[in-house]
Amino acid sequence: MELPQLFVEKMKSFLGEEYSDYEACLKRPKQNGIRVNTSKISVEEFQKIAPFETEPVPWTENGFFVGPKEQPAKHPFYHAGLYYIQEPSAMAPAAFLPVEPGDKVLDLCAAPGGKSTELGARLRGEGILVSNDISITRTKALLKNLEMFGISNSVIVSEEPKNLVPVFYEYFDKVLVDAPCSGEGMFRKGSSEIKNWAEYGIEPYVKIQREIILDAVKMLKPGGYLLYSTCTFSPEEDEQLIEYLLEQEPGLSLADMPDCEGFDRGHAEWTVSGLQEVNKCIRLWPHRIKGEGHFLALLKKDGSPASGRKESRPARAVISEEAEAFLSECRLDLDRDRIKEHKGRLILMPKDLPDLGRLRVLRHGLLLGEMKKKRFEPSQVLAMALSDSGYVRTLDLSLSDDRLMKYLKCETILADEKEDGMYLITVCGYPLGWGKLSKGRMKNKYAPSWRWM
Numbered sequence: 001m002e003l004p005q006l007f008v009e010k011m012k013s014f015l016g017e018e019y020s021d022y023e024a025c026l027k028r029p030k031q032n033g034i035r036v037n038t039s040k041i042s043v044e045e046f047q048k049i050a051p052f053e054t055e056p057v058p059w060t061e062n063g064f065f066v067g068p069k070e071q072p073a074k075h076p077f078y079h080a081g082l083y084y085i086q087e088p089s090a091m092a093p094a095a096f097l098p099v100e101p102g103d104k105v106l107d108l109c110a111a112p113g114g115k116s117t118e119l120g121a122r123l124r125g126e127g128i129l130v131s132n133d134i135s136i137t138r139t140k141a142l143l144k145n146l147e148m149f150g151i152s153n154s155v156i157v158s159e160e161p162k163n164l165v166p167v168f169y170e171y172f173d174k175v176l177v178d179a180p181c182s183g184e185g186m187f188r189k190g191s192s193e194i195k196n197w198a199e200y201g202i203e204p205y206v207k208i209q210r211e212i213i214l215d216a217v218k219m220l221k222p223g224g225y226l227l228y229s230t231c232t233f234s235p236e237e238d239e240q241l242i243e244y245l246l247e248q249e250p251g252l253s254l255a256d257m258p259d260c261e262g263f264d265r266g267h268a269e270w271t272v273s274g275l276q277e278v279n280k281c282i283r284l285w286p287h288r289i290k291g292e293g294h295f296l297a298l299l300k301k302d303g304s305p306a307s308g309r310k311e312s313r314p315a316r317a318v319i320s321e322e323a324e325a326f327l328s329e330c331r332l333d334l335d336r337d338r339i340k341e342h343k344g345r346l347i348l349m350p351k352d353l354p355d356l357g358r359l360r361v362l363r364h365g366l367l368l369g370e371m372k373k374k375r376f377e378p379s380q381v382l383a384m385a386l387s388d389s390g391y392v393r394t395l396d397l398s399l400s401d402d403r404l405m406k407y408l409k410c411e412t413i414l415a416d417e418k419e420d421g422m423y424l425i426t427v428c429g430y431p432l433g434w435g436k437l438s439k440g441r442m443k444n445k446y447a448p449s450w451r452w453m
């Protein structure tokens with residue numbers, strides 16, 4: 001792996017004697033990690049059933065390092081949404097944005113969802129998570145990850161940030177901008193990141209970052225918090241970007257973030273004006289911690305929030321008898337006034353959502369299911385959003401039950417439960433999807449696109 005000469009010179013000037021440690025660390029294998037979905041399972045419970053050795057990530061309570069030989073994506077608990085596979089330093093941004101249940105949260109550059117899944121889990125089903133990404137292809141992966149995590153109050157959008165501003169002006173309590181960047185923290189991953197850097201450098205990213213962050217500030221409530229992060233080391237995209245932002249937006253100030261062994265702070269000497277305040281930012285370097293590296297800045301907007309705005313309520317959906325009969329069997333708090341019907345699909349909209357107008361929306365909330373030939377078919381995502389006791393009939397499969405793999409491979413399974421009808425299929429008590437039992441044969445309703453390969 002040959003690093004661009006210009007990059008090497010810059011890093012030597014920043015790191016001085018530490019440069020050799022940095023260079024040496026790039027030759028070591030990358031560190032894998034998982035982050036527990038605390039909206040489904042507590043960290044203590046997960047540790048009791050964890051299928052592999054785990055070691056805590058020091059900067060987040062629910063993050064764990066896993067060994068290089070483990071394959072966390074190849075376990076039924078991954079399919080039950082119990083954890084997300086994430087590079088450990090990428091766990092820091094969502095951990096340091098102080099999200100609380102009930103908040104309105106925006107993740108502006110969200111795909112494929114590493115941070116959105118954590119922000120959503122911390123909302124505990126209360127409030128709203130709007131996850132946006134400009135790339136429609138990447139947004140599809142974001143959708144799947146949020147669905148697998150069982151996040152019921154998320155709205156998924158694919159837009160340029162400037163198009164979101166009129167709809168969400170000063171709407172959000174918390175905003176995350178995990179910005180597109182030159183990716184210097186990804187160099188251990190391989191040559192395409194290095195090639196990209198050599199071809200484009202950092203300038204195009206600085207321009208995009210400036211535009212994105214100014215739009216993000218417009219959507220932040222007075223009194224709200226914004227976390228800006230990158231996975232790059234160049235001061236132009238990190239400290240100097242924050243310096244630019246504070247010049248443009250005097251109503252913002254940097255807020256404190258907790259310290260942790262191995263963390264570096266933002267460097268005032270790398271700003272244009274010698275801005276001391278940037279020492280509240282955090283720098284994670286791959287040779288000082290077990291991770292690829294990140295930059296984080298937490299900012300607070302002055303003032304106190306104005307009183308609430310008007311919620312756009314959908315016209316009350318006409319719910320068919322079949323759908324009503326099914327929903328009455330779910331142990332879910334369903335506000336009928338928030339159920340919207342669109343082409344036979346029933347969607348539970350989050351509370352206090354404004355009218356989204358002409359935005360390109362992939363999901364407005366929780367898809368409950370759809371009418372098919374006079375039958376109501378519950379959605380895969382509804383299963384993921386329920387708890388183990390969330391439906392009247394459940395078939396629980398243990399890890400050693402042969403039917404578990406068959407179910408995840410979308411095959412029919414046998415079951416000797418007495419009552420025919422729809423079943424919530426669970427693994428060790430954690431929902432995986434639906435099945436329909438008739439005379440001992442469970443017709444598989446697991447989403448074909450999620451099939452175990």
Ligand SMILES: C[S@@+](CC[C@H](N)C(=O)[O-])C[C@H]1O[C@@H](n2cnc3c(N)ncnc32)[C@H](O)[C@@H]1O
Nearest residue numbers: 109110111112113114115133134135178179180
């Ligand atoms: C660092 S990645 C985000 C990773 C994501 N936060 C996660 O943790 O999984 C940056 C994202 O910004 C998106 N992006 C690029 N330009 C954008 C723009 N102008 N507005 C919004 N998103 C943009 C890219 O498609 C990319 O998915």
